[in-house]
Amino acid sequence: MDKNSSHRLKRRWLKVAHFIGLFLAMLVICLPGLWIVLSSLRPTVEIMAKPPVWIPRDISLDAYRAMFGGAGQGGIPVWEYFRNSLIISITSTIIALIIGMAGGYAFARYKFKGKSGVFLGFMLTRAVPGIALSLPLFMIFARVGIIDTHFAMILIYVALNVPFTIWLIDGFFRQVPKDLAEAAQIDGCTRWQAFWQVEFPLAGPGIASAGIFAFLTSWNEYALASQITRSVNSKTLPVGLLDYTSEFTIDWRGMCALAVVMIIPALTLTFIIQKHLVSGLTFGAVKG
Amino acid sequence: MAPVTLKKLVKSYGNVDVVHGIDLEVNDREFIALVGPSGCGKSTTLRMIAGLEDISGGVVEIGGKPVNDLPPRARNISMVFQSYALYPHMTVRENMGFSLKIGKVAQAEIDTRVNEAAAILDLDKYMDRRPSQLSGGQRQRVAMGRAIVRKPDVFLFDEPLSNLDAKLRTQVRTEIKRLHARVQATMIYVTHDQVEAMTLSDRIVIMRDGYIEQVGTPEEVFKRPATRFVAGFIGSPPMNLNEATIADGKLVFAGGQTLPLPAEFRSKVAAGDKVIFGLRPDDIYPTGHGINSGEATDVHEMELPVSITEPLGNETLLFITMAEREWVSRMLNPRPMGAGEVVKFSFDLSQAHLFSPETGKTLRG
Numbered sequence: 340m341d342k343n344s345s346h347r348l349k350r351r352w353l354k355v356a357h358f359i360g361l362f363l364a365m366l367v368i369c370l371p372g373l374w375i376v377l378s379s380l381r382p383t384v385e386i387m388a389k390p391p392v393w394i395p396r397d398i399s400l401d402a403y404r405a406m407f408g409g410a411g412q413g414g415i416p417v418w419e420y421f422r423n424s425l426i427i428s429i430t431s432t433i434i435a436l437i438i439g440m441a442g443g444y445a446f447a448r449y450k451f452k453g454k455s456g457v458f459l460g461f462m463l464t465r466a467v468p469g470i471a472l473s474l475p476l477f478m479i480f481a482r483v484g485i486i487d488t489h490f491a492m493i494l495i496y497v498a499l500n501v502p503f504t505i506w507l508i509d510g511f512f513r514q515v516p517k518d519l520a521e522a523a524q525i526d527g528c529t530r531w532q533a534f535w536q537v538e539f540p541l542a543g544p545g546i547a548s549a550g551i552f553a554f555l556t557s558w559n560e561y562a563l564a565s566q567i568t569r570s571v572n573s574k575t576l577p578v579g580l581l582d583y584t585s586e587f588t589i590d591w592r593g594m595c596a597l598a599v600v601m602i603i604p605a606l607t608l609t610f611i612i613q614k615h616l617v618s619g620l621t622f623g624a625v626k627g
Numbered sequence: 628m629a630p631v632t633l634k635k636l637v638k639s640y641g642n643v644d645v646v647h648g649i650d651l652e653v654n655d656r657e658f659i660a661l662v663g664p665s666g667c668g669k670s671t672t673l674r675m676i677a678g679l680e681d682i683s684g685g686v687v688e689i690g691g692k693p694v695n696d697l698p699p700r701a702r703n704i705s706m707v708f709q710s711y712a713l714y715p716h717m718t719v720r721e722n723m724g725f726s727l728k729i730g731k732v733a734q735a736e737i738d739t740r741v742n743e744a745a746a747i748l749d750l751d752k753y754m755d756r757r758p759s760q761l762s763g764g765q766r767q768r769v770a771m772g773r774a775i776v777r778k779p780d781v782f783l784f785d786e787p788l789s790n791l792d793a794k795l796r797t798q799v800r801t802e803i804k805r806l807h808a809r810v811q812a813t814m815i816y817v818t819h820d821q822v823e824a825m826t827l828s829d830r831i832v833i834m835r836d837g838y839i840e841q842v843g844t845p846e847e848v849f850k851r852p853a854t855r856f857v858a859g860f861i862g863s864p865p866m867n868l869n870e871a872t873i874a875d876g877k878l879v880f881a882g883g884q885t886l887p888l889p890a891e892f893r894s895k896v897a898a899g900d901k902v903i904f905g906l907r908p909d910d911i912y913p914t915g916h917g918i919n920s921g922e923a924t925d926v927h928e929m930e931l932p933v934s935i936t937e938p939l940g941n942e943t944l945l946f947i948t949m950a951e952r953e954w955v956s957r958m959l960n961p962r963p964m965g966a967g968e969v970v971k972f973s974f975d976l977s978q979a980h981l982f983s984p985e986t987g988k989t990l991r992g
Contacts (some may be wrong), residue, residue: 516712521712527777529698536729
């Protein structure tokens with residue numbers, strides 16, 4: 340065998356090993372999700388079976404029927420939870436975006452005293468785990484009387500998201516050359532028009548991805564929501580999952596079904612903006 | 628009708644002044660170039676005229692009216708940026724029509740004016756492309772088109788050619804000159820390239836460290852530079868500048884070599900004075916190979932060895948060592964010449980300059 344073909348063989352082997360490695364990695368990432376989907380379709384006996392039943396034998400959509408039926412399975416008010424989740428996530432995302440745009444633009448374009456200090460402060464807030472604040476938040480909210488309201492959750496999620504949206508949007512505005520806004524001003528725009536006509540459309544994809552980040556954070560957040568929400572008034576979907584546990588039993592099938600319902604909007608959104616999401620992430624990484 | 632006048636214009640950042648109260652009158656329809664090395668304040672001055680930079684002191688007048696507090700959009704100017712600053716999310720057509728759209732001009736009128744500008748700049752084929760689909764030269768033309776469409780009183784150019792390659796630069800330079808002839812507006816052009824400044828402008832403003840060194844026509848700044856800086860800045864290769872002392876009607880250089888004192892300066896200097904002697908490479912040439920051969924009035928001849936030759940085809944640059952310094956000479960109609968050859972050089976002293984070593988100003992008076 341000459342050198343050339345031995346190298347070719349080696350390269351082919353490496354390629355195969357590469358694919359096997361990738362497949363294993365994909366399995367690790369995707370299996371839990373797949374398991375949730377599968378579990379939502381199987382009877383509890385099969386879910387709890389030992390040794391596990393790998394290939395489902397008895398598939399039904401009963402859990403979904405029960406969930407949206409309202410009455411069955413303890414009558415968990417999924418629609419209400421869904422509505423709460425939507426209202427809280429969308430409102431908090433919009434507010435966080437407005438503040439994030441104003442703040443990000445200011446950081447990207449203007450010089451002011453204590454700029455880097457304030458920016459660092461924002462980043463530091465990201466270092467504090469949200470759950471550490473849950474007790475003081477609970478006490479304050481209880482005093483003010485906003486426990487178990489949409490308002491309380493929106494407030495929390497805006498506070499949680501604003502530093503991150505500012506940071507991301509700052510990066511995207513930095514990417515838009517300053518010359519463009521100046522050219523627009525010479526072309527007859529006011530500062531405000533220059534922003535909306537030129538800088539905003541160019542930073543748009545970035546702002547959208549910041550919005551998705553904020554939305555997903557609010558949509559998926561559990562720890563704080565579990566403390567502040569009490570009832571159907573404000574409970575969000577992640578907190579609603581807990582309704583499937585009762586004193587002696589856990590309805591795994593129902594829980595998984597609800598989890599699937601929760602994942603779908605998040606997954607759809609992420610899929611739609613994945614291109615911008617990646618550029619948003621790498622952008623933040625490079626900027627430092 | 629829009630002359631531009633700067634009166635005691637100052638720009639400072641904190642305590643640091645970058646433009647030190649300059650005065651300048653730009654006539655209506657004049658093409659003026661602001662030229663100088665990086666950091667001389669030329670771009671800052673232009674941006675103050677445009678209204679993109681706050682004015683720290685003094686007055687900017689456009690069309691006889693102070694515009695200090697007017698925002699850029701109210702000054703009726705157009706600007707072409709070094710980066711072109713085309714709007715990436717708009718097509719060429721939209722880019723060019725943007726200012727009119729903002730100004731709420733009727734769509735039919737916008738179309739007419741955009742098409743007109745496109746025809747002037749030969750952009751018809753690219754109207755529906757985005758800037759990212761254009762080459763550097765095309766982007767440059769779109770930027771100019773966007774400026775024309777506004778029909779401004781004053782065009783401002785901020786180093787518009789420095790992102791182009793050498794060949795394209797020459798081409799677009801000619802286009803800018805043609806544009807000026809055609810639109811008949813006042814144009815202020817910032818560049819660090821003295822060739823651009825010389826070829827394009829009616830008058831050149833040479834700036835240095837926030838001061839104006841000289842204002843004059845290309846010929847004036849070339850033939851009668853007001854300061855040593857201008858003498859060294861304008862012209863390529865630069866003027867030979869060397870220190871000398873005056874002694875009995877002669878210029879004495881380091882190492883004791885001498886040249887006769889040019890006639891024009893005999894009454895301006897006294898024995899013992901220190902001066903900077905300047906002579907362009909064009910005015911030092913192997914006898915018979917000069918620009919003024921036969922016509923020069925005050926020629927001094929000297930035999931000197933050539934150390935390096937740089938043939939350029941139509942001419943050859945010769946480097947000669949005299950008075951412990953390297954001097955550059957320009958040889959027209961060159962003949963082959965080797966390093967080390969001793970050649971008889973003519974120094975055309977009627978073209979010589981003397982500057983004061985302290986102030987840098989010309990001693991011509």
